[in-house]
Amino acid sequence: MKIEICGKSYLISNKPESSVNLLTTLFQIKNTQNRTLAFRSGCKSGVCGSCAVRVNGIEKLACKTTIQDGDIVEPLNNSIILKDLIVDLNNQDQFLKQAKAFLSKGSKNTISKEDEKKIDIETNCILCNSCFSSCPVYTVNENFIGPFALTRNYRYVEDKKEEEINNKITSVQKNGVWDCTLCGNCNMVCPSRIDIKGDIEKLRNKSAQFGYNNPNMGTGFDSGINFGTQDFGFNPNGF
Amino acid sequence: MSKIYDVLIIGNGGAGLSAALEAKKNSDNIAVLSKTYPTTSQTSQAQGGINGVLNDSIEDINKHIFDTIKSSHNIGNIKTIEHMCKNAKETIQWLDDLGVPFSRNSENEIAQRNFGGSSKPRTCYSSDYTGMKILHTLYDTCLKENIEFLNEYLVLNFIKDEESNTIKGINVLNIKNSEISKIFAKSIIIASGGYGGLYHNFTTNSTATTGEVLTAALNIGCELENMEFVQFHPTSLKQNRILISESARGEGGYLVDQHGDRFIDELKPRDEVSRAIYEKITNGDKIYLDLRHIGVKELKELMPQEYNLTYEFTGLKMDESIIEVIPSTHYTMGGIKVDIDTKTNIENLYACGECASSRVHGANRLGGNSLLEIITFGRVAGKNASLNTNNITNFSTEEYEKDFENIKNNLENIFLLPNNINFQEIKTSLGKILFEKVGLFKNETNLQEALRTIKTWENDLSQMGIEDKSKVYNTDLKEFIEFQKMIKLSQIIILSALERKESRGAHYRTDYLNEDPNYDKSTIVIQQNDELKVML
Numbered sequence: 001m002k003i004e005i006c007g008k009s010y011l012i013s014n015k016p017e018s019s020v021n022l023l024t025t026l027f028q029i030k031n032t033q034n035r036t037l038a039f040r041s042g043c044k045s046g047v048c049g050s051c052a053v054r055v056n057g058i059e060k061l062a063c064k065t066t067i068q069d070g071d072i073v074e075p076l077n078n079s080i081i082l083k084d085l086i087v088d089l090n091n092q093d094q095f096l097k098q099a100k101a102f103l104s105k106g107s108k109n110t111i112s113k114e115d116e117k118k119i120d121i122e123t124n125c126i127l128c129n130s131c132f133s134s135c136p137v138y139t140v141n142e143n144f145i146g147p148f149a150l151t152r153n154y155r156y157v158e159d160k161k162e163e164e165i166n167n168k169i170t171s172v173q174k175n176g177v178w179d180c181t182l183c184g185n186c187n188m189v190c191p192s193r194i195d196i197k198g199d200i201e202k203l204r205n206k207s208a209q210f211g212y213n214n215p216n217m218g219t220g221f222d223s224g225i226n227f228g229t230q231d232f233g234f235n236p237n238g239f
Numbered sequence: 240m241s242k243i244y245d246v247l248i249i250g251n252g253g254a255g256l257s258a259a260l261e262a263k264k265n266s267d268n269i270a271v272l273s274k275t276y277p278t279t280s281q282t283s284q285a286q287g288g289i290n291g292v293l294n295d296s297i298e299d300i301n302k303h304i305f306d307t308i309k310s311s312h313n314i315g316n317i318k319t320i321e322h323m324c325k326n327a328k329e330t331i332q333w334l335d336d337l338g339v340p341f342s343r344n345s346e347n348e349i350a351q352r353n354f355g356g357s358s359k360p361r362t363c364y365s366s367d368y369t370g371m372k373i374l375h376t377l378y379d380t381c382l383k384e385n386i387e388f389l390n391e392y393l394v395l396n397f398i399k400d401e402e403s404n405t406i407k408g409i410n411v412l413n414i415k416n417s418e419i420s421k422i423f424a425k426s427i428i429i430a431s432g433g434y435g436g437l438y439h440n441f442t443t444n445s446t447a448t449t450g451e452v453l454t455a456a457l458n459i460g461c462e463l464e465n466m467e468f469v470q471f472h473p474t475s476l477k478q479n480r481i482l483i484s485e486s487a488r489g490e491g492g493y494l495v496d497q498h499g500d501r502f503i504d505e506l507k508p509r510d511e512v513s514r515a516i517y518e519k520i521t522n523g524d525k526i527y528l529d530l531r532h533i534g535v536k537e538l539k540e541l542m543p544q545e546y547n548l549t550y551e552f553t554g555l556k557m558d559e560s561i562i563e564v565i566p567s568t569h570y571t572m573g574g575i576k577v578d579i580d581t582k583t584n585i586e587n588l589y590a591c592g593e594c595a596s597s598r599v600h601g602a603n604r605l606g607g608n609s610l611l612e613i614i615t616f617g618r619v620a621g622k623n624a625s626l627n628t629n630n631i632t633n634f635s636t637e638e639y640e641k642d643f644e645n646i647k648n649n650l651e652n653i654f655l656l657p658n659n660i661n662f663q664e665i666k667t668s669l670g671k672i673l674f675e676k677v678g679l680f681k682n683e684t685n686l687q688e689a690l691r692t693i694k695t696w697e698n699d700l701s702q703m704g705i706e707d708k709s710k711v712y713n714t715d716l717k718e719f720i721e722f723q724k725m726i727k728l729s730q731i732i733i734l735s736a737l738e739r740k741e742s743r744g745a746h747y748r749t750d751y752l753n754e755d756p757n758y759d760k761s762t763i764v765i766q767q768n769d770e771l772k773v774m775l
Contacts, residue, residue: 021479021552030663031661031663031664031667035663035705037714038712038714040279042280042446043283044479044480045284047283048283050275050276050279063479064552083712086712093382097385101382102338103379104383106338112343112347113343123340123368126278127278152379156379162338
């Protein structure tokens with residue numbers, strides 16, 4: 001079996017029918033063929049988010065991906081490549097801080113089973129950066145807060161423990177919810193199966209409730225909304 | 240001039256981040272340094288939950304204390320255990336207030352479930368991702384508090400003032416560009432995690448759990464305590480050692496051999512089950528987890544994560560197929576000896592979490608106590624280390640420049656090593672020999688054999704080296720530095736295991752099958768004049 005990693009071909013001795021995961025293969029190659037090969041790893045079980053790469057152009061966790069003959073493995077997009085499969089993750093903190101993706105002020109609310117379920121999926125985010133890599137907005141706006149920060153913002157907006165929802169909504173207006181194209185790439189690649197696009201749509205609705213409008217649409221609802229063909233920004237029909 | 244922090248925390252897992260949040264209350268001049276990014280630490284893998292009695296029943300708290308002491312097989316520290324258990328409610332409340340989404344019961348309270356070794360349900364959880372959700376919430380809070388993160392720095396050594404036995408700082412390798420720098424701090428907290436990664440390829444632990452900071456601590460005079468106590472989990476997937484938690488057997492799963500026959504009561508303690516499985520495997524058998532009789536609906540409801548993990552990693556569905564399992568190294572009870580205030584024997588140096596030995600686990604850890612330990616003592620360390628800086632008024636750094644030159648030379652020498660032997664291959668052999676000879680079954684002959692082999696590798700270190708000579712994100716270099724320290728730490732585990740001529744908790748010797756009251760105490764390893772010395 002032959003696979004390509006960062007433009008270099010490697011022959012792997014596994015039989016094509018055997019299922020071997022990519023992370024194990026990366027270790028094999030590093031140990032026996034190319035000790036300079038650089039990649040991140042951690043838990044080996046899909047929960048630490050260290051080993052996200054692109055396989056044939058699609059973001060995957062290496063530890064959860066079975067390799068196929070001819071696979072092309074590349075580093076994540078939208079980040080500076082430090083070496084081989086290692087990308088710079090230094091923007092991560094900044095985006096999360098901008099999005100105020102934390103509990104700003106604790107409430108005294110009682111939390112029910114239903115309340116907890118509301119944010120169960122969003123709190124499964126492992127910060128693997130797959131969504132960030134898949135997002136096309138970065139080709140036009142490198143300051144976009146981005147999918148993981150928005151979904152983690154939504155996690156706290158929906159959390160009944162949070163008292164200060166207003167400032168969370170405010171924090172995602174600029175370079176935030178309205179800049180998303182709702183293409184859904186992030187949903188497709190999220191290993192935790194979070195409906196990030198849905199969260200962003202819900203944040204848009206919340207934003208409207210708090211009196212914010214889509215800046216891409218002019219000043220208000222009387223300024224020429226095109227319900228039919230709009231493909232960028234707020235879509236009131238939700239598709 | 241190098242940066243001087245009030246508090247420097249090494250490690251960004253649950254213990255490190257808890258320490259940081261407490262330290263931040265007393266000082267703005269703190270930082271969290273780690274060789275990884277936050278949220279990727281071992282804490283993320285803790286599935287089951289965190290123990291704590293949430294009512295105010297003294298009786299229930301005493302039961303928690305009792306269960307923990309019982310699990311420790313007489314070598315737990317009653318003081319630290321009491322502190323942990325009595326403060327558990329406050330610890331869990333603290334996490335809940337930060338935003339940890341603990342699962343709720345129908346009365347809108349934090350839900351609790353039963354765990355192995357517990358006489359009452361006291362394990363709080365957040366679906367099956369308790370550790371991950373705690374870790375991420377701590378990280379979110381650290382961002383809110385503007386805590387400085389120094390990511391992807393590998394600790395090379397500690398800087399200590401010999402005369403006053405006082406910690407001063409660390410030398411670190413910036414993994415991104417291979418540059419070495421000095422970082423000084425008035426107080427340092429080690430929260431660098433366990434050493435399960437020494438059992439390379441035979442562990443459920445993260446690839447980061449290589450224990451190099453423990454070796455660095457030993458090198459400046461820290462005591463390493465009870466290092467022989469390594470816990471093995473009975474069921475991990477054969478393909479890649481992914482943990483299948485206790486719940487699979489708790490919910491009625493069978494363990495069967497290759498003939499389909501059950502061979503042990505599946506609900507026996509973790510160590511007993513692990514040994515029974517391993518014995519079969521060493522005799523050429525294959526062992527499977529059989530959950531087919533439970534039914535797909537129940538499996539998906541009772542253990543959704545296990546069901547999905549198994550399918551994703553093996554392609555097999557638990558309701559349709561038997562799943563091949565093997566025991567794996569899971570948790571390390573030993574570590575840097577600390578007192579109830581998390582202080583080490585070196586001034587201004589603290590340790591907490593899995594890297595530390597406060598002896599809350601003793602010879603074996605109770606399920607659900609690891610998360611409780613790291614948060615409880617992480618906070619203790621953060622508070623004490625930061626308050627301690629108020630007592631330090633005169634802090635000079637100039638006299639430590641000479642050491643820095645030595646460290647720089649050592650690094651340059653690594654680039655010149657001949658690389659005649661591939662250390663990555665030896666690392667694989669190290670994991671294998673530790674698991675086979677210093678694993679579930681130990682005895683004098685096997686331990687001595689492992690020690691001899693590892694000493695040979697130690698002598699060969701000058702024939703090893705790195706193939707990657709670049710300065711940019713050189714993982715070969717980082718792993719070689721880790722490996723050098725792993726070789727030493729492995730010997731410490733073996734020396735401790737040799738010294739303890741009995742079987743106790745997770746430490747099982749075929750040549751000394753019984754628990755011996757003469758060993759109701761800790762093993763301590765120290766380094767004197769470059770020699771390792773074991774004491775009981």
